[in-house]
Amino acid sequence: MTGEIPKTLKRETYRHGDLYRTLLDAAVELARKGGKDAIVLREVTRQAGVAPNAAYRHFADLKSLLRAASMAAQAELATYMEKELAKITPSGDKVEDARAQLRAVGTGYLHFAQAEPGLFRLAFSEHADLSNATDPASTGSGGLTPFQILSVALDALMEAGQLPKERREAAEFFAWSAVHGLAMLQIDGPLRGLEAAQAEAIGQRLIDMVERGL
Amino acid sequence: MTGEIPKTLKRETYRHGDLYRTLLDAAVELARKGGKDAIVLREVTRQAGVAPNAAYRHFADLKSLLRAASMAAQAELATYMEKELAKITPSGDKVEDARAQLRAVGTGYLHFAQAEPGLFRLAFSEHADLSNATDPASTGSGGLTPFQILSVALDALMEAGQLPKERREAAEFFAWSAVHGLAMLQIDGPLRGLEAAQAEAIGQRLIDMVERGL
DNA sequence: TCATAAATGTGTACAGTGTACACAATATTA
């Protein structure tokens, strides 16, 4: 058997083989360039070399496809966080390491927004399903969602004595809020088009605020 | 002369009279119910009782209309902030008053997001023009944009000695980031559908973090 | 005052969209 799964080329088999994956990938690539609104069902099927209605065998409607693509974008966000976490060389100092861990999570978030604005917008677009923060469809290679990665970092911070126990509850939301808001400002807002170095500096100052305020 | 400006009724005059305003208002009302994507040009003109193409005499294209509607939404946000500011009864204590002022700004922001999620999404949608934070089209009755209102509050905080001078620069962005992110979480994210009282409590805790961290 | 020009509306047309419905080809199962 050939085992070849055709992507965008014309296929000679009636069945596609892995259409779900192919459609999803095409949707993500479109969003990478143009955000949520760049995902248009007919274009996705066109790239898969398939009739428009074939998509309906795998997704209930366009909104479903958007949700799936959004999950994938969140997964990519998770890998950005993991990448930043991997840079840390443990110092042995529990406090310092916990701080570095939280900073890495925030920095990964901001880098993702900067490097992949289209995916970032998709991940947090109106129709995205953010309600379930533990869906395996949006985990990185470590098996955790962005939210879970943040939770782990906050646990470490608390254990290191840098986050009062009575403030641990719901701390995810506060930390997340801050970096998310800044990311929006840097992508679409008044901070758009900043030099990379300046954007980085502002990002680090924001994380300073979170560290002090949490 | 009658002086009547027809809104959605059939008009017997060839000219409409105030079509720009009517189209803009209709767009805002659509977004109030369904967010940015609910603004559809043909529906807007339908409500104005006018042919679709008439819109092109007043807006270059749909994107232009979206931008204008977004400005209007930002203006409504400003009035929410002003409403909250008006609730403050000055205590005479400079420090306390400055703090209350900043809290009012943040609280107004969060209340707006909660009360008008459609407008909130419109105001900060991809095609919104947030680059100019001083456009008079997005001011409240006080003549200031949301961003400017926040700036004033931060100035007061600094003058009251509650914000180190070396941290005053760009402080708008940090404060704004935090409340904006939380608003998103409460509208579309995992904090969606929270009881009003709980949402309020979380909001106040977030503002606590900002106060400590700024 | 009156021809002319500018502004603002309408009508028709077109390419593109999401998706419903009937049908065709291939896999799976009894």
Next chain:
DNA sequence: TAATATTGTGTACACTGTACACATTTATGA
């Protein structure tokens, strides 16, 4: 092997944004 489920195709429809030609009203300048 016959019946059935799965997955892809073809046609059709209502709807969208907008280009282009034209009609009607208002403003302008001799």
